[in-house]
Amino acid sequence: MSSNHFGKLLSVTTFGESHGPAIGCVVDGCPPGLELAGDDFVPDLARRASGRSRHTSQRRESDQVEILSGIYQGRTTGTPIALLIRNTDARSRDYDDLLDTFRPAHADYTYWHKYGIRDPRGGGRSSARETTMRVAAAVIAKKWLAQRCGVRVRGYLAQLGEITPQGFAWDAVEGNPFFWPHAAQVPQLEAAMDALRKAGDSVGARVEVIAEGVPPGWGEPIYGKLDAELAAALMGINAVKGVEIGDGFASVAQHGSQHRDELTPQGFASNHAGGILGGISSGQPVRCSIALKPTSSIRIPGRSVNLRGEPVEVTTTGRHDPCVGIRATPIAEAMVALVLMDHALRHRAQCGDVPPQTPRIA
């Protein structure tokens, strides 16, 4: 009912609030024998963290993972893996003005109506701080997928406001704080973000994730379709307002003769489907992208109401991201990796002994 949990054979439960003592997760269903240590979590948590450039929130958390269970002699034991990260840089006074009102476009209003109580400090449970634990959990999934299945999940920022990449190189993506695939445009992005920050406004973004090496067969008809579960997982990331699989909404204007991915003995002739046919992976790269809305916590005053329903003006101060999309690439990768590992295990459980009858083409 309370939905702090997702996944079937690989499941993740997260807990904690942005300004509570700690956030954490329990990852259950990871097969035994995977080497896992605290250092494994460092790179991806650093990629997601705030305060690593002037273009993100300046809250600086150490994001040090404590592994509380599920590991013996450096390997997973098959039992629940509990991970904990202590919050060390919460500044709750920034939220004093929000005790009595709601930020427009924020979860403040809906949480209040649903629960009748809300932790306004840092947005409480609705804070993007929670995504830290998704990324931590997915470190396990990414490692297992890479080692056991040869699957690599990686993403990049595919649009920032109106700016789109004018070139593409995976090598460029990790070389700038935006996860942008074309290094020559980074000064343009920096200028756009500086202007936005000065104006106290925010902007939306698009992130694309591609999973390579996924074999044919992952995903389940009818209600466990791989694309449906990816969409749900990606849509569940804070600020996400749209998900596309493959060509997504561009498919609307395409003809069947153009959209269909023809099969040849050398492989598929194209990948409009995003690597998923009938809810099951085809063996092509799985391609998804997400639309993130502009952050709701901005300095420009906006109209709202207070708890009594009276009109008020809200201005958000404190440490916020002018574009949450900048930090969303590792989070989107995480959700894709967690869904893929869950489906890999589900496929292995039901169909692991189905013999291949036709050569694989992709």
Ligand code: EPS
């Ligand atoms: C967030 C607001 C800011 C961000 C936070 C997400 O927190 P605070 O107001 O407490 O400084 O820094 O992001 C993180 C702490 C994080 O680790 O991602 C929000 O409103 O969602």
